[in-house]
Amino acid sequence: MIAIVDYGAGNLNSVKKAFDYLGADVFVTSQPEVVAAADKIVLPGVGHFSALGGLDNTGLRDAVLQGVNAGKPFLGICLGLQWLFEGSDEAPEFAGAGILRGRCQPFPPLVKSPHVGWNSLMVKGDSRLLRDVAADSFVYYTHSFQAPVVEATTAASEYGTQFSAVVERENIFGVQFHPEKSWTVGLCILRNFCEADL
Amino acid sequence: MRPICENHQVLTKRIIACLDVDDGRVVKGVQFVNLLDAGDPAECAAAHARDGADEIVLLDITATSDKRTTMLDVVSRTARGLFIPFTVGGGIRELSDAEAVFEAGADKIAINSAAVKDPALIGKIAARFGSQAVVVSIDARRVNGGFEVFVAGGRTPTGRDALQWAREAADCGAGEILLTSMDRDGTRSGFDCALVQMVADAVSIPVIASGGAGSAQDFIDVFRNGRADAALAASIFHFGIENIGQLKLELRAANVPVRWPC
Numbered sequence: 390m391i392a393i394v395d396y397g398a399g400n401l402n403s404v405k406k407a408f409d410y411l412g413a414d415v416f417v418t419s420q421p422e423v424v425a426a427a428d429k430i431v432l433p434g435v436g437h438f439s440a441l442g443g444l445d446n447t448g449l450r451d452a453v454l455q456g457v458n459a460g461k462p463f464l465g466i467c468l469g470l471q472w473l474f475e476g477s478d479e480a481p482e483f484a485g486a487g488i489l490r491g492r493c494q495p496f497p498p499l500v501k502s503p504h505v506g507w508n509s510l511m512v513k514g515d516s517r518l519l520r521d522v523a524a525d526s527f528v529y530y531t532h533s534f535q536a537p538v539v540e541a542t543t544a545a546s547e548y549g550t551q552f553s554a555v556v557e558r559e560n561i562f563g564v565q566f567h568p569e570k571s572w573t574v575g576l577c578i579l580r581n582f583c584e585a586d587l
Numbered sequence: 588m589r590p591i592c593e594n595h596q597v598l599t600k601r602i603i604a605c606l607d608v609d610d611g612r613v614v615k616g617v618q619f620v621n622l623l624d625a626g627d628p629a630e631c632a633a634a635h636a637r638d639g640a641d642e643i644v645l646l647d648i649t650a651t652s653d654k655r656t657t658m659l660d661v662v663s664r665t666a667r668g669l670f671i672p673f674t675v676g677g678g679i680r681e682l683s684d685a686e687a688v689f690e691a692g693a694d695k696i697a698i699n700s701a702a703v704k705d706p707a708l709i710g711k712i713a714a715r716f717g718s719q720a721v722v723v724s725i726d727a728r729r730v731n732g733g734f735e736v737f738v739a740g741g742r743t744p745t746g747r748d749a750l751q752w753a754r755e756a757a758d759c760g761a762g763e764i765l766l767t768s769m770d771r772d773g774t775r776s777g778f779d780c781a782l783v784q785m786v787a788d789a790v791s792i793p794v795i796a797s798g799g800a801g802s803a804q805d806f807i808d809v810f811r812n813g814r815a816d817a818a819l820a821a822s823i824f825h826f827g828i829e830n831i832g833q834l835k836l837e838l839r840a841a842n843v844p845v846r847w848p849c
Contacts, residue, residue, distance in 0.1 A: 399717050400689045407670060436717030503719065505763065505793045506816065507599045507641055507846040527599065527846040529641075529672060531719040531762070548598055570672050570694060572636070572849070 391415040391583070392427035396449055398440035404433045404466065407569035407576060413583045421452035429582070430456050434468030438493065438534065439480035441472055454486065460560045462585045470556060470563030471536055479534045488561060491537040500549035503533040508546045508566075510554050516543035518555055518562050520581050526574045528554070528566035536565065560585075599844045600810045601817035602831055603642040603795060604635035604824045608677075609649050611661055613825060625825035629665045632673075635824060638831040639849040642672040644697065644765070644819060646724075648740055650678025659691045666692025674722055676765075685712045689720070697765055699724040700738035703745055703752070706759050713760035721763075722795075723756040725749055727782060728769040734782055741769050750785055757790040764794045765819065771799025773822060778805055783813035795819050803829065803837035810843050 391408060393401055395417050408415035408431075415431075416423075424430060430453055434440060444450040457463045465473055474485045477493035485493075496502045507527040512519060528546075535552035538545050544555040546565070556563040562582060568575035606613045606628050613625040625631065632643045645665060647658055662675050675688050676697025685696045696716075702709050702723050713721045726741050727734040727749035734749035753764050766786055768779035778799045787794040793816035796809045800820035809815045823829040835845045 399715075400694070400720065402690065402692055403666075403694055406666070406692065410668065410670070435719055436713075440717075501791050501793070501816075503762070503792065504598060505719065506601050509597050509599075527849070530598075546597070567672075570670060572671050576670060 390427050391429040391431060392424045393417045393431045393433060394424055394444075394449055394453060395419040396434075396441070396443035396447065398443055398468065399433075399435040401433055403567075403569045404431065407579055408583070411576065411580050411583060419447070419449070421448040424449060424452040424456060427456070427461070429462045429464070429585075431464045431466065432469035432472060433466045434472070435531070436468065437479060438468065438471060438477040439483055441468060441480075441485075442483050444472075445483070457486075457488070457561060462560050462582065463562065464582050465563035466569075467532060467565060467567060470553065470565050471534065473556065473561065473563050474536050477534050489536075489539055489541055489556060489558070491539055493534040493536045495534055497549040503531060504535070504548045505531045508548060510544040510546060511551075512544045513538070514543050516555060516557060517585060518557055518564070518578055518581050519544060522574055522577055528564075528568070528571040528574055530566045532565060597844060599641075599846045600815070600838070601641040601795075602639070602806070602834065602845065603644055603817055603819040604632075604640040604831065605644045605646060605797070605819045605821040606631050606665075607646050607648045607821055608658070608661060609647075611658060614648070625822070628661050629667070631825060632665045632669055635831065636669060636671050638824075639835055639846070640671065640824075640831050641846055641849070642674065642817070643669060644674040644676070646697065647675075647677030659687055662688060662691040662693060676722070676724055681708065682711050682715065685716070689716060695720045695722050695762070697722040697724040699726065700743075702756065703736060703738050703747065706755060709756060709759040709761050713762070718760050718762040721761050722765050723753075723761040723763075724765040724767070725753060725756070726767045726769050734785075737769060741772075749782070750789055753786045753790055753794075757792050761792060763792055764790060765797060766794055768798035772797075774799055775801030775823065777801060778809035778813060778815070778818065780809055780813035783809055783815050787814040787816070793817060800829075803834050806834060806838060807841045807843060810838070
């Protein structure tokens with residue numbers, strides 16, 4: 390049973406639809422006790438980092454962190470990946486989970502922002518999430534802030550700077566792009582998460 | 588194979604297939620009239636995705652002029668099984684219309700007439716769904732040496748300047764601009780590169796060029812000279828004049844970075 394955490398930021402239909410297509414047992418919830426009862430947790434999110442404030446005020450943050458600490462497979466998508474870091478210059482007043490070191494920052498001024506479209510993955514190390522995904526595959530991005538490349542980064546993309554595209558550490562996974570919108574490559578990544586057994 | 592890098596970036600140029608839908612069928616007009624039938628929207632969208640389209644846009648082209656809301660059943664049927672970005676426009680007049688379209692499975696909405704009438708609508712939808720989900724569609728026509736904005740499917744002139752409106756839309760929270768040259772629409776005589784470049788240089792958000800696609804060279808020109816981030820076409824794809832896979836091979840040969848293989 391996979392819980393997609395709904396904290397009031399944006400449209401979660403596409404994420405749910407992709408998991409449904411893969412035959413996963415998945416549901417969207419905004420209730421901390423339902424998140425606590427799930428086997429796997431997906432934290433999606435689009436838009437401004439301050440939207441993550443919706444996690445803090447509802448008990449969802451604690452429910453997600455408890456699940457993560459208990460070793461449940463966790464997948465952060467877009468803002469969900471950024472949440473794993475300490476915070477973001479986009480909304481300094483909101484703290485990330487601080488599971489990964491570093492802060493999210495805007496793109497350098499030499500490129501247009503936001504970064505919207507298909508960019509390629511540069512694989513940095515062994516990746517469970519990218520199993521069966523060809524090197525240099527393309528994925529769909531839409532974001533204005535980016536997370537630094539850290540030890541947990543298993544793939545990066547480049548847009549003015551190199552940033553974390555995929556992070557993985559033990560039961561914790563994050564992708565900056567939108568796998569639910571990245572065609573067969575994205576579906577493969579979501580299937581790998583569904584099959585992640587820890 | 589890696590795309591060719593320009594300015595240290597490997598963000599690719601997007602090829603977007605547009606479905607102009609009227610009464611539940613994909614149609615395509617020449618300069619916004621004389622509609623021809625091109626098939627079922629869900630089937631067309633799936634076929635374009637398989638051919639290598641980077642994104643699908645569905646425009647309910649008579650929603651505003653008929654004063655009705657978007658055909659939600661068509662949206663939901665098209666969205667099912669489509670795992671690339673999917674934008675829906677036509678007939679979205681207020682936040683609740685946008686909510687219904689997102690609920691039906693759209694990833695982004697395109698607003699045109701309603702945004703001109705009430706620019707605050709852009710910010711309202713962006714606040715709820717994120718700027719990335721709000722595409723402001725601008726239909727522009729050359730008038731007296733400038734570009735004038737038209738609404739209601741190109742039926743109504745507004746007296747507004749296209750460049751000024753694009754800037755304002757971006758400031759209001761639009762995530763992308765879908766810029767259609769009404770002069771070129773359906774003519775297959777090439778994109779209006781001057782119009783596209785003017786807007787692309789003036790805003791930091793992506794600009795999707797539309798209207799006039801007829802050949803691979805037109806796409807090369809609008810990416811190089813027009814500095815478009817994406818280019819949209821309808822009739823040349825539906826009627827199989829240009830295969831998207833073949834188009835991407837030609838773009839690659841011209842060193843335009845595209846998603847490949849796709």
